Amino acid sequence: MSNGCSCENPLVPRIVKVVDIIEETPDVKTFHVTTDEGIPFRVMPGQLAMVSMLPVGEGMFSVSWQAEDHLEFAIRRVGVLTDAMHEVWPGQQWGIRGPYGNGFPVEKCKGKNMLFVAGGIGLAPLRSFIKYCFLHRQDYGRIDILYGARSYADLCFKRELFEEWPAQPDTTVYTTIDRAEEGWNGHVGFVPTYLEEIGPQPSGTVAVICGPPIMIKLALKSMEKLGFEDEQVITTLEARMKCGIGKCGRCNIGSEFICLDGPVFDLAQLRRLPPEW
Numbered sequence: 001m002s003n004g005c006s007c008e009n010p011l012v013p014r015i016v017k018v019v020d021i022i023e024e025t026p027d028v029k030t031f032h033v034t035t036d037e038g039i040p041f042r043v044m045p046g047q048l049a050m051v052s053m054l055p056v057g058e059g060m061f062s063v064s065w066q067a068e069d070h071l072e073f074a075i076r077r078v079g080v081l082t083d084a085m086h087e088v089w090p091g092q093q094w095g096i097r098g099p100y101g102n103g104f105p106v107e108k109c110k111g112k113n114m115l116f117v118a119g120g121i122g123l124a125p126l127r128s129f130i131k132y133c134f135l136h137r138q139d140y141g142r143i144d145i146l147y148g149a150r151s152y153a154d155l156c157f158k159r160e161l162f163e164e165w166p167a168q169p170d171t172t173v174y175t176t177i178d179r180a181e182e183g184w185n186g187h188v189g190f191v192p193t194y195l196e197e198i199g200p201q202p203s204g205t206v207a208v209i210c211g212p213p214i215m216i217k218l219a220l221k222s223m224e225k226l227g228f229e230d231e232q233v234i235t236t237l238e239a240r241m242k243c244g245i246g247k248c249g250r251c252n253i254g255s256e257f258i259c260l261d262g263p264v265f266d267l268a269q270l271r272r273l274p275p276e277w
């Protein structure tokens with residue numbers, strides 16, 4: 001699959017400006033970045049970019065959407081770099097290079113029903129694929145989205161989740177939070193359990209899963225119970241992406257480099273790797 005990159009050298013950072021910031025949850029913000037000439041490079045759903053903020057450092061983040069004129073990154077506050085990123089205001093400049101990773105198999109999934117299963121910030125990479133499916137609605141069958149977080153406050157992309165996506169044709173959005181709380185009338189419970197309750201039909205369906213490692217592991221088991229074949233289940237190990245170019249040696253599983261062959265794999269491919277994922 002072509003990554004659609006229009007930049008000259010993916011190792012050379014482009015200077016981008018933060019043009020908008022959206023508070024998603026108490027610890028997640030979405031940053032819109034662009035250049036005076038438009039988006040710094042084109043990405044496919046599931047690809048990542050190295051974002052740098054001087055003098056703090058740089059980190060690999062999935063692109064949660066490529067809009068017409070900007071890229072979007074939903075970034076959770078987890079350390080020094082992301083703490084600093086959460087303090088920026090529109091107009092500040094970052095460096096960005098990429099894209100990295102193979103991305104989701106958008107072509108191979110054409111004609112299929114799509115089941116997206118996400119937990120927490122794991123919806124960020126899936127969001128790019130979900131929005132891509134809506135943009136090319138005629139190419140995909142039913143779309144079911146199951147998303148969970150610790151609490152209502154921790155659910156990302158609320159406007160899309162509760163307003164825009166449920167209004168799409170042949171689409172159902174299921175949301176759940178881990179523990180009951182006042183004012184929440186929706187489902188309560190963990191994502192894998194809810195997945196089994198919903199009981200999606202495997203026939204003609206591709207499932208795409210992303211979230212915390214434990215959620216992914218349990219959701220993969222649930223998919224097996226529900227009768228999904230390994231080839232019908234896709235996940236991304238994007239959290240392992242560090243340098244993205246096979247140099248740092250921090251992403252390998254056995255002899256495989258996640259950054260060079262992934263981070264998107266189907267379950268059949270994952271089962272051929274040592275069981276460290």
Ligand code: FES
Nearest residue numbers: 242244249251259
């Ligand atoms: S991310 Fe550095 S070697 Fe793969």
